[in-house]
Amino acid sequence: MVTVHIDRLHGSVQAPVLGSISFLNEVMGRHPGAISFAPGAPHPDTLPEADIQRHTDRFLDHVVARGSSPEQARRLLFEYGPSRGLINDIVAEALRRDHGVDVPPESYVITVGAQEAMLLVLRALFRSSEDVLAVAHPCFVGITGAARLLDIDVVGVAETADGLDLDALERACGQARAAGRTLRALYVAPDYSNPGGSRMSLDCRRRLLALAAREDLLILEDNAYGFTAAAGAALPSLKALDTERRVIHIGTFAKTAFPGARVGFVVADQRVGGSAPGEGPERLADVLATLKSMVTVNTSPLSQAVIGGMLLEHGGSLDALSRAKSALYQRNLRLLLAALDRHLGEAAPAGIRWNRPDGGFFVRVRLPVPADTALLEVSAADYGVLWTPMRQFYLDGTGDHQLRLSCSYLDPDEIEEGVRRLALFLTKETGR
Structure with missing residues:
Protein backbone atom coordinates (compact mmCIF):
# COMPACT_ATOMS: atom_id res chain seq x y z
CA MET A 1 0.00 0.00 0.00
CA VAL A 2 1.35 3.41 -0.99
CA THR A 3 1.81 5.95 1.79
CA VAL A 4 1.86 9.64 0.89
CA HIS A 5 4.07 11.31 3.47
CA ILE A 6 2.73 14.56 4.87
CA ASP A 7 6.08 16.27 4.25
CA ARG A 8 5.70 15.61 0.51
CA LEU A 9 2.35 17.41 0.35
CA HIS A 10 1.80 21.13 -0.11
CA GLY A 11 2.39 23.05 3.10
CA SER A 12 -1.15 24.40 3.14
CA VAL A 13 -2.62 21.02 4.09
CA GLN A 14 -1.24 21.50 7.60
CA ALA A 15 -2.05 25.20 7.87
CA PRO A 16 -4.29 25.84 10.91
CA VAL A 17 -6.42 28.33 8.97
CA LEU A 18 -7.59 25.58 6.60
CA GLY A 19 -8.78 23.38 9.46
CA SER A 20 -10.61 26.05 11.44
CA ILE A 21 -14.07 25.47 9.97
CA SER A 22 -13.90 21.68 10.19
CA PHE A 23 -12.78 21.97 13.82
CA LEU A 24 -15.86 23.98 14.76
CA ASN A 25 -18.11 21.53 12.93
CA GLU A 26 -16.50 18.70 14.88
CA VAL A 27 -17.10 20.45 18.22
CA MET A 28 -20.72 21.15 17.29
CA GLY A 29 -21.16 17.49 16.36
CA ARG A 30 -19.91 16.36 19.76
CA HIS A 31 -22.23 18.76 21.61
CA PRO A 32 -25.53 18.72 19.69
CA GLY A 33 -27.45 20.10 22.66
CA ALA A 34 -25.31 23.21 22.97
CA ILE A 35 -26.57 26.58 21.75
CA SER A 36 -24.11 27.67 19.10
CA PHE A 37 -23.05 31.23 18.41
CA ALA A 38 -20.37 29.81 16.07
CA PRO A 39 -21.85 29.51 12.55
CA GLY A 40 -22.12 32.64 10.44
CA ALA A 41 -24.80 30.93 8.37
CA PRO A 42 -28.14 32.34 7.17
CA HIS A 43 -31.14 31.77 9.43
CA PRO A 44 -33.18 28.67 8.48
CA ASP A 45 -36.36 30.79 8.31
CA THR A 46 -34.94 32.64 5.30
CA LEU A 47 -34.60 29.46 3.22
CA PRO A 48 -38.13 28.07 2.61
CA GLU A 49 -39.07 31.05 0.42
CA ALA A 50 -36.82 29.65 -2.31
CA ASP A 51 -39.17 27.86 -4.75
CA LEU A 321 -34.64 40.41 -2.39
CA SER A 322 -32.81 40.96 0.90
CA ARG A 323 -35.16 43.34 2.74
CA ALA A 324 -36.90 40.77 4.95
CA LYS A 325 -33.61 39.02 5.71
CA SER A 326 -31.99 42.31 6.68
CA ALA A 327 -34.81 42.99 9.15
CA LEU A 328 -34.36 39.55 10.73
CA TYR A 329 -30.60 40.02 11.19
CA GLN A 330 -31.08 43.53 12.54
CA ARG A 331 -33.51 42.09 15.11
CA ASN A 332 -31.14 39.30 16.11
CA LEU A 333 -28.22 41.70 16.53
CA ARG A 334 -30.29 43.99 18.75
CA LEU A 335 -31.37 41.00 20.85
CA LEU A 336 -27.80 39.76 21.21
CA LEU A 337 -26.45 43.13 22.33
CA ALA A 338 -29.37 43.66 24.72
CA ALA A 339 -28.89 40.19 26.22
CA LEU A 340 -25.17 40.82 26.74
CA ASP A 341 -26.00 44.08 28.52
CA ARG A 342 -28.65 42.38 30.64
CA HIS A 343 -26.76 39.23 31.65
CA LEU A 344 -23.27 40.69 31.87
CA GLY A 345 -23.42 44.48 31.90
CA GLU A 346 -22.09 45.85 35.17
CA ALA A 347 -21.72 42.32 36.56
CA ALA A 348 -19.16 41.34 33.92
CA PRO A 349 -15.83 40.15 35.33
CA ALA A 350 -12.96 42.61 34.90
CA GLY A 351 -11.49 42.56 31.41
CA ILE A 352 -14.63 41.44 29.58
CA ARG A 353 -15.97 43.87 26.99
CA TRP A 354 -17.53 43.74 23.54
CA ASN A 355 -18.03 45.92 20.49
CA ARG A 356 -21.44 47.23 19.39
CA PRO A 357 -21.84 46.95 15.60
CA ASP A 358 -25.05 48.30 14.06
CA GLY A 359 -25.20 45.65 11.34
CA GLY A 360 -23.79 42.34 10.21
CA PHE A 361 -23.79 38.97 11.95
CA PHE A 362 -20.97 39.26 14.48
CA VAL A 363 -20.07 40.64 17.91
CA ARG A 364 -16.50 40.42 19.18
CA VAL A 365 -15.90 39.80 22.91
CA ARG A 366 -12.57 40.39 24.67
CA LEU A 367 -11.65 38.21 27.65
CA PRO A 368 -9.03 38.47 30.44
CA VAL A 369 -7.97 34.88 29.66
CA PRO A 370 -7.08 33.07 26.41
CA ALA A 371 -10.17 32.10 24.40
CA ASP A 372 -8.57 28.90 23.18
CA THR A 373 -9.87 25.48 22.19
CA ALA A 374 -9.54 24.18 25.76
CA LEU A 375 -11.80 26.97 27.03
CA LEU A 376 -14.25 26.33 24.21
CA GLU A 377 -14.45 22.66 25.23
CA VAL A 378 -15.31 23.68 28.81
CA SER A 379 -17.92 26.11 27.51
CA ALA A 380 -19.54 23.45 25.33
CA ALA A 381 -19.36 20.50 27.73
CA ASP A 382 -20.15 22.21 31.05
CA TYR A 383 -22.31 25.18 30.03
CA GLY A 384 -23.88 24.14 26.72
CA VAL A 385 -22.83 27.16 24.68
CA LEU A 386 -20.48 27.43 21.69
CA TRP A 387 -18.58 30.35 20.16
CA THR A 388 -15.66 30.87 17.78
CA PRO A 389 -12.11 31.54 19.01
CA MET A 390 -10.67 34.59 17.27
CA ARG A 391 -7.07 33.37 17.04
CA GLN A 392 -7.69 31.85 13.60
CA PHE A 393 -8.62 35.28 12.19
CA TYR A 394 -5.29 36.89 13.11
CA LEU A 395 -1.92 36.48 11.42
CA ASP A 396 0.13 37.21 14.53
CA GLY A 397 -1.69 35.53 17.42
CA THR A 398 -2.95 38.80 18.88
CA GLY A 399 -6.53 37.54 18.93
CA ASP A 400 -5.90 34.95 21.65
CA HIS A 401 -8.07 36.79 24.18
CA GLN A 402 -11.08 37.28 21.93
CA LEU A 403 -14.09 35.26 20.82
CA ARG A 404 -16.69 35.82 18.12
CA LEU A 405 -20.45 35.53 18.60
CA SER A 406 -22.70 35.12 15.57
CA CYS A 407 -26.39 35.97 15.91
CA SER A 408 -27.53 34.99 12.42
CA TYR A 409 -28.52 31.35 12.86
CA LEU A 410 -30.48 31.56 16.13
CA ASP A 411 -34.05 32.33 17.20
CA PRO A 412 -34.79 34.99 19.85
CA ASP A 413 -35.29 32.48 22.68
CA GLU A 414 -32.02 30.74 21.75
CA ILE A 415 -30.16 34.05 21.82
CA GLU A 416 -31.54 34.84 25.27
CA GLU A 417 -30.78 31.41 26.72
CA GLY A 418 -27.43 31.22 24.96
CA VAL A 419 -26.27 34.53 26.41
CA ARG A 420 -27.50 33.46 29.87
CA ARG A 421 -25.32 30.35 29.60
CA LEU A 422 -22.44 32.37 28.18
CA ALA A 423 -22.63 34.87 31.03
CA LEU A 424 -22.58 32.06 33.60
CA PHE A 425 -19.61 30.50 31.83
CA LEU A 426 -17.67 33.76 31.61
CA THR A 427 -18.41 34.74 35.20
CA LYS A 428 -17.29 31.40 36.60
CA GLU A 429 -14.43 30.48 34.31
CA THR A 430 -12.60 33.68 33.41
CA GLY A 431 -11.94 34.58 37.03
CA ARG A 432 -10.15 31.32 37.80
Whole structure:
Protein backbone atom coordinates (compact mmCIF):
# COMPACT_ATOMS: atom_id res chain seq x y z
CA MET A 1 0.00 0.00 0.00
CA VAL A 2 1.35 3.41 -0.99
CA THR A 3 1.81 5.95 1.79
CA VAL A 4 1.86 9.64 0.89
CA HIS A 5 4.07 11.31 3.47
CA ILE A 6 2.73 14.56 4.87
CA ASP A 7 6.08 16.27 4.25
CA ARG A 8 5.70 15.61 0.51
CA LEU A 9 2.35 17.41 0.35
CA HIS A 10 1.80 21.13 -0.11
CA GLY A 11 2.39 23.05 3.10
CA SER A 12 -1.15 24.40 3.14
CA VAL A 13 -2.62 21.02 4.09
CA GLN A 14 -1.24 21.50 7.60
CA ALA A 15 -2.05 25.20 7.87
CA PRO A 16 -4.29 25.84 10.91
CA VAL A 17 -6.42 28.33 8.97
CA LEU A 18 -7.59 25.58 6.60
CA GLY A 19 -8.78 23.38 9.46
CA SER A 20 -10.61 26.05 11.44
CA ILE A 21 -14.07 25.47 9.97
CA SER A 22 -13.90 21.68 10.19
CA PHE A 23 -12.78 21.97 13.82
CA LEU A 24 -15.86 23.98 14.76
CA ASN A 25 -18.11 21.53 12.93
CA GLU A 26 -16.50 18.70 14.88
CA VAL A 27 -17.10 20.45 18.22
CA MET A 28 -20.72 21.15 17.29
CA GLY A 29 -21.16 17.49 16.36
CA ARG A 30 -19.91 16.36 19.76
CA HIS A 31 -22.23 18.76 21.61
CA PRO A 32 -25.53 18.72 19.69
CA GLY A 33 -27.45 20.10 22.66
CA ALA A 34 -25.31 23.21 22.97
CA ILE A 35 -26.57 26.58 21.75
CA SER A 36 -24.11 27.67 19.10
CA PHE A 37 -23.05 31.23 18.41
CA ALA A 38 -20.37 29.81 16.07
CA PRO A 39 -21.85 29.51 12.55
CA GLY A 40 -22.12 32.64 10.44
CA ALA A 41 -24.80 30.93 8.37
CA PRO A 42 -28.14 32.34 7.17
CA HIS A 43 -31.14 31.77 9.43
CA PRO A 44 -33.18 28.67 8.48
CA ASP A 45 -36.36 30.79 8.31
CA THR A 46 -34.94 32.64 5.30
CA LEU A 47 -34.60 29.46 3.22
CA PRO A 48 -38.13 28.07 2.61
CA GLU A 49 -39.07 31.05 0.42
CA ALA A 50 -36.82 29.65 -2.31
CA ASP A 51 -39.17 27.86 -4.75
CA ILE A 52 -36.67 26.20 -7.09
CA GLN A 53 -39.11 25.39 -9.91
CA ARG A 54 -40.87 28.76 -9.87
CA HIS A 55 -37.63 30.72 -9.87
CA THR A 56 -36.21 28.58 -12.67
CA ASP A 57 -39.33 29.11 -14.78
CA ARG A 58 -39.11 32.85 -14.19
CA PHE A 59 -35.54 32.90 -15.45
CA LEU A 60 -36.43 30.86 -18.55
CA ASP A 61 -39.25 33.31 -19.34
CA HIS A 62 -36.63 36.08 -19.17
CA VAL A 63 -34.35 34.24 -21.61
CA VAL A 64 -37.23 33.68 -24.05
CA ALA A 65 -38.23 37.34 -23.82
CA ARG A 66 -34.68 38.22 -24.91
CA GLY A 67 -35.05 36.26 -28.15
CA SER A 68 -34.33 32.58 -27.45
CA SER A 69 -36.82 29.85 -28.25
CA PRO A 70 -38.30 27.90 -25.31
CA GLU A 71 -36.20 24.88 -26.30
CA GLN A 72 -33.01 26.94 -26.51
CA ALA A 73 -33.74 28.45 -23.09
CA ARG A 74 -34.41 25.04 -21.55
CA ARG A 75 -31.18 23.62 -22.99
CA LEU A 76 -29.22 26.26 -21.09
CA LEU A 77 -30.03 24.41 -17.88
CA PHE A 78 -28.50 21.13 -19.07
CA GLU A 79 -25.34 22.29 -20.81
CA TYR A 80 -22.03 23.50 -19.40
CA GLY A 81 -22.61 27.11 -20.31
CA PRO A 82 -20.07 29.93 -20.58
CA SER A 83 -17.42 30.26 -17.90
CA ARG A 84 -18.34 33.93 -17.57
CA GLY A 85 -21.91 33.09 -16.52
CA LEU A 86 -25.55 33.22 -17.60
CA ILE A 87 -27.08 35.84 -15.30
CA ASN A 88 -24.49 38.59 -15.68
CA ASP A 89 -27.00 41.05 -17.14
CA ILE A 90 -29.48 40.51 -14.29
CA VAL A 91 -26.82 40.92 -11.58
CA ALA A 92 -25.22 43.92 -13.27
CA GLU A 93 -28.56 45.71 -13.55
CA ALA A 94 -29.35 44.99 -9.89
CA LEU A 95 -26.06 46.48 -8.70
CA ARG A 96 -26.44 49.48 -11.00
CA ARG A 97 -29.99 50.18 -9.83
CA ASP A 98 -29.59 49.55 -6.11
CA HIS A 99 -25.95 50.33 -5.38
CA GLY A 100 -24.69 52.70 -8.05
CA VAL A 101 -22.19 50.21 -9.51
CA ASP A 102 -22.43 51.16 -13.18
CA VAL A 103 -20.35 48.42 -14.81
CA PRO A 104 -21.41 46.46 -17.94
CA PRO A 105 -22.26 42.74 -17.70
CA GLU A 106 -19.14 41.89 -19.70
CA SER A 107 -17.06 42.85 -16.65
CA TYR A 108 -18.87 40.36 -14.40
CA VAL A 109 -17.97 36.71 -13.81
CA ILE A 110 -20.51 34.51 -12.01
CA THR A 111 -18.59 32.23 -9.65
CA VAL A 112 -19.11 29.23 -7.38
CA GLY A 113 -19.66 31.39 -4.33
CA ALA A 114 -17.47 34.27 -3.25
CA GLN A 115 -14.74 31.80 -2.33
CA GLU A 116 -14.02 30.91 -5.95
CA ALA A 117 -14.01 34.60 -6.83
CA MET A 118 -11.29 35.22 -4.23
CA LEU A 119 -9.19 32.31 -5.49
CA LEU A 120 -9.45 33.41 -9.13
CA VAL A 121 -8.61 37.03 -8.37
CA LEU A 122 -5.58 36.10 -6.28
CA ARG A 123 -4.32 33.69 -8.93
CA ALA A 124 -4.64 36.36 -11.63
CA LEU A 125 -3.04 39.23 -9.72
CA PHE A 126 -0.13 37.59 -7.91
CA ARG A 127 2.59 36.67 -10.37
CA SER A 128 5.66 36.14 -8.17
CA SER A 129 6.87 35.91 -4.59
CA GLU A 130 7.65 39.63 -4.71
CA ASP A 131 3.92 40.44 -4.60
CA VAL A 132 2.29 40.81 -1.18
CA LEU A 133 -1.38 40.80 -0.19
CA ALA A 134 -2.60 43.12 2.57
CA VAL A 135 -5.69 42.15 4.56
CA ALA A 136 -7.75 43.89 7.20
CA HIS A 137 -6.79 42.50 10.59
CA PRO A 138 -8.61 40.44 11.91
CA CYS A 139 -9.58 38.84 8.63
CA PHE A 140 -11.99 36.31 7.12
CA VAL A 141 -10.23 32.95 6.87
CA GLY A 142 -11.49 32.41 3.31
CA ILE A 143 -9.09 34.97 1.86
CA THR A 144 -6.09 34.07 4.03
CA GLY A 145 -6.71 30.38 3.34
CA ALA A 146 -6.86 31.01 -0.41
CA ALA A 147 -3.62 32.98 -0.20
CA ARG A 148 -1.99 30.08 1.66
CA LEU A 149 -3.06 27.66 -1.07
CA LEU A 150 -1.33 29.89 -3.63
CA ASP A 151 1.79 30.59 -1.54
CA ILE A 152 1.01 34.32 -1.39
CA ASP A 153 2.55 36.24 1.51
CA VAL A 154 0.02 38.19 3.57
CA VAL A 155 0.45 41.22 5.81
CA GLY A 156 -2.21 42.38 8.27
CA VAL A 157 -3.45 45.98 8.61
CA ALA A 158 -5.39 46.73 11.77
CA GLU A 159 -9.00 47.84 11.77
CA THR A 160 -10.08 50.88 13.77
CA ALA A 161 -13.52 52.03 14.91
CA ASP A 162 -13.91 53.79 11.53
CA GLY A 163 -12.53 50.93 9.45
CA LEU A 164 -9.02 50.33 8.22
CA ASP A 165 -5.95 52.00 9.77
CA LEU A 166 -4.85 53.88 6.65
CA ASP A 167 -1.62 55.09 8.21
CA ALA A 168 -0.67 51.47 8.87
CA LEU A 169 -1.57 50.55 5.30
CA GLU A 170 0.65 53.31 3.94
CA ARG A 171 3.50 52.12 6.15
CA ALA A 172 3.01 48.56 4.89
CA CYS A 173 3.32 49.80 1.30
CA GLY A 174 6.56 51.57 2.16
CA GLN A 175 7.96 48.57 4.04
CA ALA A 176 7.24 46.31 1.07
CA ARG A 177 9.07 48.70 -1.28
CA ALA A 178 12.03 48.90 1.08
CA ALA A 179 12.26 45.11 0.96
CA GLY A 180 12.19 45.10 -2.86
CA ARG A 181 8.62 43.85 -2.97
CA THR A 182 5.22 45.21 -4.03
CA LEU A 183 2.07 45.43 -1.95
CA ARG A 184 -0.11 44.37 -4.88
CA ALA A 185 -3.61 44.40 -3.43
CA LEU A 186 -5.66 44.92 -0.28
CA TYR A 187 -8.58 42.73 0.80
CA VAL A 188 -11.21 44.53 2.85
CA ALA A 189 -14.87 44.11 3.83
CA PRO A 190 -15.99 47.70 4.46
CA ASP A 191 -19.44 46.83 5.84
CA TYR A 192 -19.62 44.81 9.08
CA SER A 193 -16.57 42.67 8.45
CA ASN A 194 -16.26 39.04 9.42
CA PRO A 195 -15.10 38.59 12.16
CA GLY A 196 -14.45 42.07 13.52
CA GLY A 197 -17.87 43.59 12.81
CA SER A 198 -16.35 46.99 12.00
CA ARG A 199 -17.70 49.37 9.38
CA MET A 200 -15.67 51.77 7.31
CA SER A 201 -16.86 55.37 7.45
CA LEU A 202 -17.58 57.25 4.23
CA ASP A 203 -14.57 59.49 4.82
CA CYS A 204 -12.33 56.45 5.34
CA ARG A 205 -13.62 54.90 2.10
CA ARG A 206 -12.73 58.01 0.14
CA ARG A 207 -9.31 58.31 1.76
CA LEU A 208 -8.62 54.62 1.09
CA LEU A 209 -9.33 55.12 -2.62
CA ALA A 210 -7.03 58.14 -2.68
CA LEU A 211 -4.29 56.14 -0.95
CA ALA A 212 -4.74 53.28 -3.42
CA ALA A 213 -4.24 55.74 -6.28
CA ARG A 214 -1.03 57.11 -4.73
CA GLU A 215 0.38 53.66 -4.03
CA ASP A 216 -0.87 52.01 -7.25
CA LEU A 217 -2.79 49.51 -5.16
CA LEU A 218 -5.76 47.34 -6.16
CA ILE A 219 -8.60 46.80 -3.68
CA LEU A 220 -10.51 43.53 -3.31
CA GLU A 221 -13.85 44.53 -1.82
CA ASP A 222 -15.97 41.83 -0.15
CA ASN A 223 -19.55 42.99 0.34
CA ALA A 224 -21.23 39.96 1.95
CA TYR A 225 -22.86 41.88 4.82
CA GLY A 226 -23.64 45.33 3.45
CA PHE A 227 -27.31 44.38 3.00
CA THR A 228 -27.76 44.18 6.80
CA ALA A 229 -27.47 47.95 7.28
CA ALA A 230 -30.52 49.54 8.88
CA ALA A 231 -32.97 51.35 6.61
CA GLY A 232 -31.48 54.65 5.52
CA ALA A 233 -28.03 53.79 6.91
CA ALA A 234 -26.45 52.22 3.82
CA LEU A 235 -23.13 53.64 2.64
CA PRO A 236 -21.86 53.48 -0.95
CA SER A 237 -19.61 50.54 -1.65
CA LEU A 238 -16.01 51.18 -2.58
CA LYS A 239 -16.86 50.09 -6.10
CA ALA A 240 -19.63 52.68 -6.34
CA LEU A 241 -17.06 55.35 -5.36
CA ASP A 242 -14.37 53.96 -7.66
CA THR A 243 -13.50 56.33 -10.51
CA GLU A 244 -10.16 54.74 -11.49
CA ARG A 245 -11.19 51.07 -11.68
CA ARG A 246 -9.00 50.18 -8.71
CA VAL A 247 -11.71 48.16 -6.94
CA ILE A 248 -12.45 44.52 -7.73
CA HIS A 249 -15.85 43.89 -6.17
CA ILE A 250 -16.74 40.42 -4.83
CA GLY A 251 -20.29 39.46 -3.91
CA THR A 252 -22.32 36.44 -2.88
CA PHE A 253 -25.95 35.32 -2.86
CA ALA A 254 -25.36 32.99 0.10
CA LYS A 255 -26.88 35.46 2.56
CA THR A 256 -29.32 37.39 0.36
CA ALA A 257 -30.74 34.27 -1.37
CA PHE A 258 -29.52 30.94 0.02
CA PRO A 259 -26.09 29.31 0.41
CA GLY A 260 -26.93 25.98 -1.21
CA ALA A 261 -27.02 27.60 -4.63
CA ARG A 262 -23.27 28.34 -4.35
CA VAL A 263 -23.50 31.44 -6.54
CA GLY A 264 -21.29 34.48 -6.19
CA PHE A 265 -19.84 37.05 -8.55
CA VAL A 266 -16.88 39.29 -9.18
CA VAL A 267 -16.89 42.70 -10.87
CA ALA A 268 -13.54 43.22 -12.60
CA ASP A 269 -13.66 46.04 -15.14
CA GLN A 270 -9.92 46.80 -15.02
CA ARG A 271 -8.37 47.08 -18.48
CA VAL A 272 -5.64 44.59 -19.37
CA GLY A 273 -2.80 46.10 -21.39
CA GLY A 274 0.37 44.83 -22.99
CA SER A 275 -1.00 42.63 -25.75
CA ALA A 276 -1.61 43.51 -29.37
CA PRO A 277 -5.10 44.87 -30.14
CA GLY A 278 -7.56 42.05 -30.62
CA GLU A 279 -5.05 39.37 -29.52
CA GLY A 280 -5.46 39.38 -25.75
CA PRO A 281 -8.01 39.93 -23.01
CA GLU A 282 -9.57 43.38 -22.88
CA ARG A 283 -10.51 43.42 -19.20
CA LEU A 284 -9.61 41.55 -16.03
CA ALA A 285 -12.97 39.75 -16.12
CA ASP A 286 -11.80 38.05 -19.34
CA VAL A 287 -8.74 36.74 -17.52
CA LEU A 288 -10.83 35.49 -14.60
CA ALA A 289 -13.23 33.70 -16.94
CA THR A 290 -10.30 31.94 -18.62
CA LEU A 291 -8.90 30.85 -15.26
CA LYS A 292 -12.33 29.66 -14.18
CA SER A 293 -12.53 27.42 -17.24
CA MET A 294 -9.57 25.50 -15.78
CA VAL A 295 -10.99 25.39 -12.23
CA THR A 296 -14.74 24.78 -12.21
CA VAL A 297 -15.42 25.16 -15.97
CA ASN A 298 -18.65 27.04 -15.21
CA THR A 299 -21.04 27.81 -12.37
CA SER A 300 -24.06 25.49 -12.31
CA PRO A 301 -26.64 26.77 -14.83
CA LEU A 302 -29.43 25.42 -12.63
CA SER A 303 -28.16 27.39 -9.64
CA GLN A 304 -27.76 30.53 -11.74
CA ALA A 305 -31.30 30.13 -13.08
CA VAL A 306 -32.71 29.96 -9.54
CA ILE A 307 -30.81 33.05 -8.39
CA GLY A 308 -31.66 34.93 -11.58
CA GLY A 309 -35.33 34.03 -11.15
CA MET A 310 -35.32 35.18 -7.52
CA LEU A 311 -33.92 38.54 -8.54
CA LEU A 312 -36.42 38.93 -11.38
CA GLU A 313 -39.32 38.07 -9.06
CA HIS A 314 -38.18 40.95 -6.84
CA GLY A 315 -38.15 43.42 -9.71
CA GLY A 316 -34.48 42.85 -10.46
CA SER A 317 -33.61 44.41 -7.10
CA LEU A 318 -31.05 43.11 -4.62
CA ASP A 319 -32.50 45.39 -1.96
CA ALA A 320 -35.99 43.97 -2.43
CA LEU A 321 -34.64 40.41 -2.39
CA SER A 322 -32.81 40.96 0.90
CA ARG A 323 -35.16 43.34 2.74
CA ALA A 324 -36.90 40.77 4.95
CA LYS A 325 -33.61 39.02 5.71
CA SER A 326 -31.99 42.31 6.68
CA ALA A 327 -34.81 42.99 9.15
CA LEU A 328 -34.36 39.55 10.73
CA TYR A 329 -30.60 40.02 11.19
CA GLN A 330 -31.08 43.53 12.54
CA ARG A 331 -33.51 42.09 15.11
CA ASN A 332 -31.14 39.30 16.11
CA LEU A 333 -28.22 41.70 16.53
CA ARG A 334 -30.29 43.99 18.75
CA LEU A 335 -31.37 41.00 20.85
CA LEU A 336 -27.80 39.76 21.21
CA LEU A 337 -26.45 43.13 22.33
CA ALA A 338 -29.37 43.66 24.72
CA ALA A 339 -28.89 40.19 26.22
CA LEU A 340 -25.17 40.82 26.74
CA ASP A 341 -26.00 44.08 28.52
CA ARG A 342 -28.65 42.38 30.64
CA HIS A 343 -26.76 39.23 31.65
CA LEU A 344 -23.27 40.69 31.87
CA GLY A 345 -23.42 44.48 31.90
CA GLU A 346 -22.09 45.85 35.17
CA ALA A 347 -21.72 42.32 36.56
CA ALA A 348 -19.16 41.34 33.92
CA PRO A 349 -15.83 40.15 35.33
CA ALA A 350 -12.96 42.61 34.90
CA GLY A 351 -11.49 42.56 31.41
CA ILE A 352 -14.63 41.44 29.58
CA ARG A 353 -15.97 43.87 26.99
CA TRP A 354 -17.53 43.74 23.54
CA ASN A 355 -18.03 45.92 20.49
CA ARG A 356 -21.44 47.23 19.39
CA PRO A 357 -21.84 46.95 15.60
CA ASP A 358 -25.05 48.30 14.06
CA GLY A 359 -25.20 45.65 11.34
CA GLY A 360 -23.79 42.34 10.21
CA PHE A 361 -23.79 38.97 11.95
CA PHE A 362 -20.97 39.26 14.48
CA VAL A 363 -20.07 40.64 17.91
CA ARG A 364 -16.50 40.42 19.18
CA VAL A 365 -15.90 39.80 22.91
CA ARG A 366 -12.57 40.39 24.67
CA LEU A 367 -11.65 38.21 27.65
CA PRO A 368 -9.03 38.47 30.44
CA VAL A 369 -7.97 34.88 29.66
CA PRO A 370 -7.08 33.07 26.41
CA ALA A 371 -10.17 32.10 24.40
CA ASP A 372 -8.57 28.90 23.18
CA THR A 373 -9.87 25.48 22.19
CA ALA A 374 -9.54 24.18 25.76
CA LEU A 375 -11.80 26.97 27.03
CA LEU A 376 -14.25 26.33 24.21
CA GLU A 377 -14.45 22.66 25.23
CA VAL A 378 -15.31 23.68 28.81
CA SER A 379 -17.92 26.11 27.51
CA ALA A 380 -19.54 23.45 25.33
CA ALA A 381 -19.36 20.50 27.73
CA ASP A 382 -20.15 22.21 31.05
CA TYR A 383 -22.31 25.18 30.03
CA GLY A 384 -23.88 24.14 26.72
CA VAL A 385 -22.83 27.16 24.68
CA LEU A 386 -20.48 27.43 21.69
CA TRP A 387 -18.58 30.35 20.16
CA THR A 388 -15.66 30.87 17.78
CA PRO A 389 -12.11 31.54 19.01
CA MET A 390 -10.67 34.59 17.27
CA ARG A 391 -7.07 33.37 17.04
CA GLN A 392 -7.69 31.85 13.60
CA PHE A 393 -8.62 35.28 12.19
CA TYR A 394 -5.29 36.89 13.11
CA LEU A 395 -1.92 36.48 11.42
CA ASP A 396 0.13 37.21 14.53
CA GLY A 397 -1.69 35.53 17.42
CA THR A 398 -2.95 38.80 18.88
CA GLY A 399 -6.53 37.54 18.93
CA ASP A 400 -5.90 34.95 21.65
CA HIS A 401 -8.07 36.79 24.18
CA GLN A 402 -11.08 37.28 21.93
CA LEU A 403 -14.09 35.26 20.82
CA ARG A 404 -16.69 35.82 18.12
CA LEU A 405 -20.45 35.53 18.60
CA SER A 406 -22.70 35.12 15.57
CA CYS A 407 -26.39 35.97 15.91
CA SER A 408 -27.53 34.99 12.42
CA TYR A 409 -28.52 31.35 12.86
CA LEU A 410 -30.48 31.56 16.13
CA ASP A 411 -34.05 32.33 17.20
CA PRO A 412 -34.79 34.99 19.85
CA ASP A 413 -35.29 32.48 22.68
CA GLU A 414 -32.02 30.74 21.75
CA ILE A 415 -30.16 34.05 21.82
CA GLU A 416 -31.54 34.84 25.27
CA GLU A 417 -30.78 31.41 26.72
CA GLY A 418 -27.43 31.22 24.96
CA VAL A 419 -26.27 34.53 26.41
CA ARG A 420 -27.50 33.46 29.87
CA ARG A 421 -25.32 30.35 29.60
CA LEU A 422 -22.44 32.37 28.18
CA ALA A 423 -22.63 34.87 31.03
CA LEU A 424 -22.58 32.06 33.60
CA PHE A 425 -19.61 30.50 31.83
CA LEU A 426 -17.67 33.76 31.61
CA THR A 427 -18.41 34.74 35.20
CA LYS A 428 -17.29 31.40 36.60
CA GLU A 429 -14.43 30.48 34.31
CA THR A 430 -12.60 33.68 33.41
CA GLY A 431 -11.94 34.58 37.03
CA ARG A 432 -10.15 31.32 37.80
